[in-house]
Amino acid sequence: xxxLPCTIYVSFTGALxxxxxxxxxxxxARVVALLTALTAWGITLAAATSFVPxxxxxxxxxxxxxxxxxxxxxxxxxxxxLTLLVLTGLAATAGILFSWNxxxxxxxxxxxxxxxIGGVYGVFLSADAFVLFVFYEIAIVPKYFLIAxxxxxxxEYGAMxxxxxxxxxxxxxxxxxxxxxxxxxxxGFGFTELVAATGRLDLTSxxxxxxxxxxxxxxxxxxxxxxxxxxxGHVAAPTGASMLLAGVVMKLGAYGCLRVALPLSPAAFVLLxxxxxxxxxxxxxxxxxxxxxxxxxxxxxxxxxxxxxxFVLLGLAAANPVAVSGAVLQMFSHGVIAGLLFAVVGRMVYxxxxxxxxxxxxxxxxxxxLPFAAVVFVLAGLASMGLPGFSGFPAELTILIGTWQARxxxxxxxxxxxxIAAAFTLRVIAVAFFSRxxxxxxxxxxxxASHPLAPITWPEKVGALLLxxxxxxxxxxxxxxxxxxxxxxxxxxxxxxxxxxxx
Amino acid sequence: MNADFAGLVQALRPEAHLVIxxxxxxxxxxxxxxxxxxxxxxxxxxxxxxxxxxxGYAAATGGTRGAVYGGIFLLDPLxxxxxxxxxxxxxxxxxxxPDSRRLRHPAEFTAILLFATTGFTLMAAANNLLVxxxxxxxxxxxxxxxxxxxxxxPASAEAGLKYxxxxxxxxxxxxxxxxxxxxxxxxxxLDLIAAQLAQQGPTPLLFVAxxxxxxxxxxxxxxxxxxxxxxxxxxxxxxxxxxxxxxxxKLAGLVLFTRLLWGGLDSAVGTxxxxxxxxxxxxxxxxxxxxxxxxxxIGALAQSNVRRLLAxxxxxxxxxxxxxxxxxxRTGVGPLFYYAATYGLATVGxxxxxxxxxxxxRVQQLTDLAGLYKRSPLLAGCLAIFVLSLAxxxxxAGFFGKFAVFTSVLQLGGLSGPxxxxxxxxxxxxxxxxxxxxxxxxxxxxxxxxENTPPVRVTLPAAIALLVAAGLIVxxxxxxxxxxxxx
Numbered sequence: 005x006x007x008l009p010c011t012i013y014v015s016f017t018g019a020l021x022x023x024x025x026x027x028x029x030x031x032x033a034r035v036v037a038l039l040t041a042l043t044a045w046g047i048t049l050a051a052a053t054s055f056v057p058x059x060x061x062x063x064x065x066x067x068x069x070x071x072x073x074x075x076x077x078x079x080x081x082x083x084x085x086l087t088l089l090v091l092t093g094l095a096a097t098a099g100i101l102f103s104w105n106x107x108x109x110x111x112x113x114x115x116x117x118x119x120x121i122g123g124v125y126g127v128f129l130s131a132d133a134f135v136l137f138v139f140y141e142i143a144i145v146p147k148y149f150l151i152a153x154x155x156x157x158x159x160e161y162g163a164m165x166x167x168x169x170x171x172x173x174x175x176x177x178x179x180x181x182x183x184x185x186x187x188x189x190x191x192g193f194g195f196t197e198l199v200a201a202t203g204r205l206d207l208t209s210x211x212x213x214x215x216x217x218x219x220x221x222x223x224x225x226x227x228x229x230x231x232x233x234x235x236x237g238h239v240a241a242p243t244g245a246s247m248l249l250a251g252v253v254m255k256l257g258a259y260g261c262l263r264v265a266l267p268l269s270p271a272a273f274v275l276l277x278x279x280x281x282x283x284x285x286x287x288x289x290x291x292x293x294x295x296x297x298x299x300x301x302x303x304x305x306x307x308x309x310x311x312x313x314x315f316v317l318l319g320l321a322a323a324n325p326v327a328v329s330g331a332v333l334q335m336f337s338h339g340v341i342a343g344l345l346f347a348v349v350g351r352m353v354y355x356x357x358x359x360x361x362x363x364x365x366x367x368x369x370x371x372x373x374l375p376f377a378a379v380v381f382v383l384a385g386l387a388s389m390g391l392p393g394f395s396g397f398p399a400e401l402t403i404l405i406g407t408w409q410a411r412x413x414x415x416x417x418x419x420x421x422x423x424i425a426a427a428f429t430l431r432v433i434a435v436a437f438f439s440r441x442x443x444x445x446x447x448x449x450x451x452x453a454s455h456p457l458a459p460i461t462w463p464e465k466v467g468a469l470l471l472x473x474x475x476x477x478x479x480x481x482x483x484x485x486x487x488x489x490x491x492x493x494x495x496x497x498x499x500x501x502x503x504x505x506x507x
Numbered sequence: 508m509n510a511d512f513a514g515l516v517q518a519l520r521p522e523a524h525l526v527i528x529x530x531x532x533x534x535x536x537x538x539x540x541x542x543x544x545x546x547x548x549x550x551x552x553x554x555x556x557x558x559x560x561x562x563g564y565a566a567a568t569g570g571t572r573g574a575v576y577g578g579i580f581l582l583d584p585l586x587x588x589x590x591x592x593x594x595x596x597x598x599x600x601x602x603x604x605p606d607s608r609r610l611r612h613p614a615e616f617t618a619i620l621l622f623a624t625t626g627f628t629l630m631a632a633a634n635n636l637l638v639x640x641x642x643x644x645x646x647x648x649x650x651x652x653x654x655x656x657x658x659x660x661p662a663s664a665e666a667g668l669k670y671x672x673x674x675x676x677x678x679x680x681x682x683x684x685x686x687x688x689x690x691x692x693x694x695x696x697l698d699l700i701a702a703q704l705a706q707q708g709p710t711p712l713l714f715v716a717x718x719x720x721x722x723x724x725x726x727x728x729x730x731x732x733x734x735x736x737x738x739x740x741x742x743x744x745x746x747x748x749x750x751x752x753x754x755x756x757k758l759a760g761l762v763l764f765t766r767l768l769w770g771g772l773d774s775a776v777g778t779x780x781x782x783x784x785x786x787x788x789x790x791x792x793x794x795x796x797x798x799x800x801x802x803x804x805i806g807a808l809a810q811s812n813v814r815r816l817l818a819x820x821x822x823x824x825x826x827x828x829x830x831x832x833x834x835x836x837r838t839g840v841g842p843l844f845y846y847a848a849t850y851g852l853a854t855v856g857x858x859x860x861x862x863x864x865x866x867x868x869r870v871q872q873l874t875d876l877a878g879l880y881k882r883s884p885l886l887a888g889c890l891a892i893f894v895l896s897l898a899x900x901x902x903x904a905g906f907f908g909k910f911a912v913f914t915s916v917l918q919l920g921g922l923s924g925p926x927x928x929x930x931x932x933x934x935x936x937x938x939x940x941x942x943x944x945x946x947x948x949x950x951x952x953x954x955x956x957x958e959n960t961p962p963v964r965v966t967l968p969a970a971i972a973l974l975v976a977a978g979l980i981v982x983x984x985x986x987x988x989x990x991x992x993x994x
Contacts, residue, residue, distance in 0.1 A: 070907075072841065072991045073914060138901040145900055148945060152953045160953075164945065172938040179934045182914055187921030209922070 005051045008129060009064050009079050011044040011089065012139075015122030018043075019115045026111010037100050037114035044125065045093025052090055057083050057487055059494035061131050069135075074192030080131035082495070083488030084262070084332050088128045088255055091339045094474055095251040096121045098343055101467035102351045103244030106154060113154055116146040117244065120253070127256050133181055133264050134193035137174065140256060144170045147237075147249065154242040156354075157300075162240025166249075169223055169233035176220030177260065180213045184268065195267065195497060202268045210269040214276060218265040222280075224257030226313045228287030234313075235306030243350030246302075247343040250309045255335045258316045262328065266320065270500045273323070281321035281407075285417045288314035292424030296431065301353065301360040304432045305345045308388065311425060312338045312396075318418055319403040325502050327406025329489045330399055336485060337387075337395035337478060344384035344471045352377035352464060353436070356457040362432070366439040376460045378437045380468045385429045387475045390422055395478035402486075515576040518632070520569060521562040521590060522625050528558020529621035536614030548606050548613045552968065555617035559598045559624065566590035566628065574634065578696045581634035581766070584994050585840050589631035589762045592848045596755040597624040599855045599976050602968035603747040603862035609659070610745060616656055623649035623751060627759035634770070636685045636695045639763055643681070643727075647674050650756060653748035654740055666743030670752075673736040677726035684719030687712060688771075697771035705774045709786070713775055717788050720767065721795070727760035729818075730825040731798040741818035742871070746862025749814070753821055753858065754851030761828055761847050762840075768792075769836035779833065780927070781920035789833050790925075796833075797929050799826030804936045807943045813873050816943060817857055820897060823940060824850050827933050831912040833926055838915040841994040846908030848990065849896065849983055853905055856893035856976040859969065860886050867963045873946060878956020883963040885970060887951050892977045896984070898944040899937055904983040909937070911991060 018040025026033035061080035069077040081089070099117070106113050119142070126139030144167060151163035185193060187209060188201025202210055223230040234254065238246045266273060288311050295307035312334070319331025352374060354360050371378040387394030390401070400422060408415035478485065493502055516523075532554045540550045572582040580586075601620060604613055626646025633639040651674060655667020689695060691712060692703035704713065725733035741749050768776075768788055777787015784790055803823025810816040828850070831843035863886055864870045864879075880887040896905035913930045921927055965973075983990060 070987050070991065072988060073911070138906075141901050141906070145895060149948075149952060152949060160949065164942065167945065168938060168942060171941045172935075175934045175938045178910075179931050182910075182917050182930070182934075183922060186914055186917030212922075 005054050007047050008051050008081055011047050011125040012122050014040055014044050015118050015125060019118035022118060023111050023115035030110035033111040033114045034104060037118060040118055041096040041100050045097050048089040048093045052086060055086055057491040059491050075134045076132050077135060078132040079129040083492035085128045086488055087332055087336050087485050088259060091336045092124050092252050095248055095339055095343050098467040098471050099244040099247040101463040102347045104463040116150050120146040124252055132193050133195060133198055141174055150245040151241045155240040157240055159240040162236045166233045166237030173220040173223030176216045180216030184213045199267055207271055211272040211275055214269050214272040218261055221257045221260035221265055225317060226254055226310045227317055228283050228290060231287060231310045234310050235303055238306045239302045243347060246346040246350055250346060251339040251343040254313055255339060258335055261320055266501050267497045273501060277321055281318055281414050284314045284317035284321055285414060288418055288421035292421050295428040299362055301362055301436055302349050304428060305349055309342050311421060315400055315403050318407060322407040322410040323501055324406050324410055325493045327403055328493055328502060329486055330402025330406055332489045333485055334399035334403060337399040340471050340475045341384055341388045341396060348377050348381040362435050365436045370437045373457050382433055383472055385433050389426045389429050393479045395475040397479055398482035511576055518572055518575040518580055518582055521566040521628050524558050524562035524565055525621045525625045529618040532614050532618045551614040551617040552604055555601050555621060559594055563591060563594040566594055579635045579638050580632040582632055586632040588844055588993050590628040593627035593755040593759050594624060596851045596855055599972045600747045600750040602972040603859050619649045619652050627755050630759040630763040634697050640685060650752055654744040657745045662743030666740045669736050670740045673726060677723040680719045681723035684716045687716035700771045701773055709775055717775060721788060721791055724764040725795055728825045729821055730795045730829055731802040731822060734822045737821060738815045738818040742812060742814045746858050750855045750858035753854040758847045758851050765832050765835050773836060779925055781924040792829050792833055793926050793929060796826045796829035800933050800936055804939045811873055812871050827912060830916050830929055834915040834919055838918050839994055841991045842911035842915045845990045846912045849904035849908045852976050852980055853893045853896040856889060856973060859973050860890045863965045863969045864963055867961060873950050876950040877954040879951040881956050882960055885965060886963060889973045889977045890951050891948055892980055894944050894947050896980045898941050902984045904980045907984055907987040
């Protein structure tokens with residue numbers, strides 16, 4: 005439990021070590037990166053076993069950092085952050101396994117990768133809005149270099165777009181936080197101090213502050229209409245980075261919305277609630293439809309991420325304990341599933357066939373050439389559609405139940421999104437893996453068959469099994485996480501917001 | 508006036524070290540070193556560093572003495588920190604001295620650099636209009652010469668001439684403003700001027716004087732619309748001169764004018780933090796700040812020359828610094844000093860990288876940086892730290908500077924006045940700024956090097972200076988209170 009802050013330090017140390025060793029040997033950098041990620045994940049799992057769920061944050065570190073502004077280096081954990089810490093460890097480990105084949109400037113790749121992970125751990129552990137913001141920004145810069153250097157398709161454009169959107173989002177957050185801090189004469193950047201400071205202002209200011217902070221974080225969570233960076237960036241990113249970006253970094257935004265933005269002002273939240281909810285619903289449906297017509301395999305996954313993150317935002321907007329606990333569960337579930345989908349598309353299929361065009365893939369009998377990839381993708385697709393037995397089912401169901409309690413119309417509209425998700429997932433499974441290869445198709449297939457695709461390597465298998473195991477385990481036993489999340493929502497910080505609804 | 512010569516000598520020990528050092532460098536060069544071309548450069552560099560370090564030690568340990576020599580100088584925490592800061596920046600800029608193959612007369616260059624530094628330290632402590640003007644001119648005249656020092660390059664001559672013409676004009680405005688102030692109050696001491704003006708109340712003549720002073724201030728800070736010299740000077744001047752102009756000169760100028768505006772003219776400040784706006788210098792400074800933020804950030808987007816890009820980024824930073832000036836008198840000078848000092852460190856570093864690279868060929872276009880990570884990992888790593896600090900990415904010092912200044916401005920009156928909204932504008936524009944800073948880093952860290960580019964050899968002094976600057980940026984970012992707590 006008390007070792008949790010070490011996840012941050014271990015990641016940054018590992019980054020330095022990978023940078024130094026990577027200039028000598030690529031394998032050393034890989035091993036260092038894997039060991040670092042495993043150590044950090046191990047720390048989160050060890051903390052999880054001894055975790056006693058309770059309302060409110062449990063202190064880890066609290067020392068003055070910049071006394072001139074009342075800023076404390078304050079780390080703490082509750083069930084929500086623990087859920088996301090475990091997810092970070094899992095996604096980071098899997099991502100490194102799927103990056104095993106990086107040969108160009110390997111040390112630098114893993115150094116940036118681990119620095120990004122260190123920033124993510126920092127955000128989830130922060131109990132001071134300023135510290136959270138600092139870690140959030142630390143996570144931004146590595147993303148640019150990971151995509152611009154090691155990415156594919158239009159990578160420099162995608163990298164710049166993703167980073168500028170992230171940074172613009174964080175600028176909105178900074179503006180909102182400073183407004184609350186300075187105008188409300190706060191004594192520091194602790195969450196409760198900021199809430200108190202915001203409460204001292206008039207309703208217009210409160211609404212402005214909440215809108216700025218929420219919009220800033222929601223940009224990183226891929227809320228419509230600021231979602232366009234996500235598909236472009238995630239498609240351009242190298243596989244390991246796409247897994248981490250879609251799987252974990254988008255959750256930073258949603259986590260910021262929940263932890264920092266929502267509690268700021270209950271009065272202003274009531275005003276903004278319908279706007280947030282409808283933007284989330286539009287995101288779910290619009291991104292779903294866009295995913296339905298993509299020609300690029302990876303773009304389908306990119307837009308599906310936006311659609312699924314819409315559920316998280318809808319759960320937050322519904323603002324009752326059921327919906328919000330579902331949203332947190334969906335964060336975890338989507339982190340695992342998006343990682344799997346990106347891994348299959350980016351690593352298992354693209355690195356072997358060198359195409360992501362569905363029209364080209366249609367000509368390949370992938371289910372015969374890459375049976376393992378096909379099985380993993382089908383399972384991940386089923387999980388993504390929200391079929392019972394996988395983590396997507398309890399998560400989306402909980403969100404929809406909670407939303408129904410808040411506003412049945414929202415739940416109905418979002419439920420349409422579930423159908424669309426089923427449609428685009430089934431389409432892409434059918435087209436990419438099980439396209440009909442009748443006799444007239446045999447001829448174009450022949451060249452591919454004469455050059456058999458490289459077999460799936462052990463790191464890919466281990467990574468895929470880890471993620472599959474997680475989504476199935478959670479599908480069968482969602483209470484493992486819900487038991488952590490529900491008590492955390494009883495804390496006074498959330499109580500003012502999460503009114504109504506049966507828990 | 509009580510003529511306390513002993514106190515004056517004590518207070519001016521750093522300046523004495525600098526001037527004696529400069530004269531010694533010239534003498535040794537004339538008598539001995541000029542006949543040994545191989546060592547000439549090293550002798551000048553070593554002597555220059557020694558006298559700068561001695562001066563820095565004297566400045567840092569001299570302590571706060573309050574008013575010195577009848578109030579001609581004021582040694583408060585701000586002066587002590589600024590004197591130490593400008594000397595430190597000069598120490599980091601000097602090792603960029605190109606070797607004698609590219610820069611003839613290294614001894615003269617070093618000596619003039621020391622004179623410029625003397626000007627900066629005097630500016631930091633001046634509390635008297637006449638001394639302030641003389642210090643400013645000593646610094647400016649030295650910088651004009653330094654900017655035009657590279658006799659092999661027409662661009663350097665152009666830089667020197669442009670800087671001189673603009674600077675001369677600004678000095679004329681300043682002197683005119685000062686003479687009006689003296690005429691209004693018949694005193695040269697800032698505290699007495701403040702007392703006089705508080706009695707008299709605002710007069711039209713005072714506002715004429717204010718505008719004159721602000722023109723000179725805008726020039727010194729490279730703020731729009733007085734920025735026109737900056738891109739050309741940054742482009743043409745030798746790297747150490749450009750580094751000094753962009754960093755130490757800016758820090759000293761900001762402190763001088765902050766002291767002048769808040770210490771001498773605070774009765775004419777006007778309000779700009781919350782409505783209704785009243786006339787004074789603060790609304791004008793806010794106007795200049797807004798113009799600089801917009802022009803600097805948008806102008807930088809169009810640049811393909813890395814030095815000009817840094818110049819436009821300097822204009823943008825000047826806008827943020829001017830916002831800090833508006834808050835300095837109310838919420839303390841700590842944020843302003845921290846921002847200016849750490850900005851100076853990052854700029855000296857960025858020009859240091861450019862200077863070190865120039866030993867292997869010209870560095871003007873962004874593409875000249877291509878593949879730096881392969882040619883010199885040290886330079887690439889340092890450049891990343893400096894540029895990201897300029898962009899305001901935590902945990903580097905640049906972020907905390909911006910944060911501290913913006914917070915102190917918002918504490919004046921929240922968003923109820925124009926400066927509050929200027930802060931929001933500045934925060935929004937920082938996303939624009941990240942774009943052009945990443946363009947630099949994209950070339951340095953991502954792009955592959957052009958064919959046949961040799962690896963870069965960095966001299967030991969330059970490498971140490973860059974590492975110290977980078978280390979300071981990281982350390983001050985992790986412990987901002989080390990500086991913020993001084994005031």
